[in-house]
Amino acid sequence: MLSKNTVKFIKSLQQKKFRKQEHAFFVEGSKNVTELLRSDFKVTHLLYTSKFAENHPLLIQRPGITALEVDQKMLQAIGSFVTNDSALAVAQMRDNRSFGLNSNELAIALDDVRDPGNLGTIIRIADWYGITKLIMSEESADFYNPKVLNSSMGSFTRVQFFYTDLEAYLKKSNLPIYGAYLEGRNIHQAELTAGGIILMGNESQGISDKLSPLVSHRLTIPSFGEAESLNVAVATAVICDNFRRTAG
Numbered sequence: 001m002l003s004k005n006t007v008k009f010i011k012s013l014q015q016k017k018f019r020k021q022e023h024a025f026f027v028e029g030s031k032n033v034t035e036l037l038r039s040d041f042k043v044t045h046l047l048y049t050s051k052f053a054e055n056h057p058l059l060i061q062r063p064g065i066t067a068l069e070v071d072q073k074m075l076q077a078i079g080s081f082v083t084n085d086s087a088l089a090v091a092q093m094r095d096n097r098s099f100g101l102n103s104n105e106l107a108i109a110l111d112d113v114r115d116p117g118n119l120g121t122i123i124r125i126a127d128w129y130g131i132t133k134l135i136m137s138e139e140s141a142d143f144y145n146p147k148v149l150n151s152s153m154g155s156f157t158r159v160q161f162f163y164t165d166l167e168a169y170l171k172k173s174n175l176p177i178y179g180a181y182l183e184g185r186n187i188h189q190a191e192l193t194a195g196g197i198i199l200m201g202n203e204s205q206g207i208s209d210k211l212s213p214l215v216s217h218r219l220t221i222p223s224f225g226e227a228e229s230l231n232v233a234v235a236t237a238v239i240c241d242n243f244r245r246t247a248g
Contacts, residue, residue, distance in 0.1 A: 002068055006045070010078050010090060016142050023093050025144035028079040030055070030086035035154030037062055037089065045090035047075060052086040080146045093144060096163055099133060101175055104195040106243060107133040109177075111166055111211055112202040113232055116141045120151020121233035122200070127155035129240040134159055135197070137166040170214045173197060177216050179207050180235055184218030187242050198239055203232050 012018040013026050024044065027036050030052060037043060037059045046060060046067040053060050053069060060067050075084040101107050108126055113119055119141040126134060141148060143161050152159075170177060176196040199215060201207035207215065221230060221238050230238070 002047070002070060002074065006066075007078055010045070010047075010088070013090065014080060014146060016145070019093070019142070019144050024090055025093055025149070026079070026088060026090045026146070027149050028075070028081050028084050028086075028088040028146075029150065031154050032149060032152075032156075033087040033089045034059060035157045036091055039157035041091040041094070041157065043089055043091045046087065047078070047089070048087040049075065049085055080150075098162055098164065098169075099160060101133065101173070101197070102195065103175070105133070105175075106131050106195060106240075107135060107175075107197050108236065108240075109135040109166060109170065109197050109199045110140050111137050111199060111207050112139045112205070113200060114139070114141050115203055115232075116145045116147035117151050118203065118231070118233045119143070119145075120148040120153075120156075122236050123148070123152040123159050124155040125233065125237045125240060127152075127158050128237075129244050131240065132159055134161040135166065135169055136161060136163050138163050167210055167214070170197070170199075170211065177214055178239070179212070179215035179218050180239060181206065181218045181220055182229065184220035186222050187219045187239060188222060190217065190219055192243050192246050196243075198236070198243070200232055200236050200239075 010026055013024060019025050027033055034056060043065050046065050047070045048060055049072055050069060072085045075088050079088050108131055149156050176193055177199055178196055179199045180201065199207060219239065221235060
């Protein structure tokens with residue numbers, strides 16, 4: 001039986017301060033839950049409906065998890081989805097650890113990208129293009145925000161991330177840094193390398209003044225219409241596509 005304390009614990013994880021305090025987060029919906037259960041995240045709780053159990057009989061038997069069958073009404077009351085007829089799972093956060101980059105590796109750096117939906121979509125885009133590492137400024141949206149995880153559609157399980165002082169990190173990097181600007185070299189004509197860091201800026205301000213001097217290559221996506229700018233996640237996808245098309 002689902003206890004009141006467990007319900008209270010899971011609901012508290014909708015707030016960043018409690019996620020940080022408990023070092024835990026939750027995901028919901030069939031796609032994110034199945035991806036989580038198949039990953040190396042340490043899952044602690046699984047709430048599932050009979051429908052989810054019927055479709056994934058082996059996943060609900062994963063050892064070391066407190067697994068309980070509940071109805072759809074309970075899932076919706078605990079989580080953030082208006083409709084959830086499948087599952088909700090709680091897992092432990094990964095430690096915020098730095099990582100190195102190989103000379104031929106492509107990574108994405110985010111300078112104060114604050115919208116959870118944008119971050120989640122960028123995680124999904126990175127996964128699509130085989131980019132497994134994200135470096136984020138400390139002001140960027142919380143990776144474990146439910147909106148971020150939901151937008152990532154399970155890709156959060158395959159992308160490493162690290163929150164840090166982005167200026168200090170980029171200063172130490174030996175890789176070329178490609179920055180996205182409204183004015184820069186046309187990305188269709190630029191020489192792109194297999195390895196490098198793609199730096200994307202804040203939704204409204206772009207790349208900050210303190211990071212601009214560290215950018216070795218300023219890139220722009222050419223416009224053929226009258227739109228003022230592109231959404232940061234859309235721009236990230238276009239830039240990643242050009243890198244994979246031309247640099248491999």
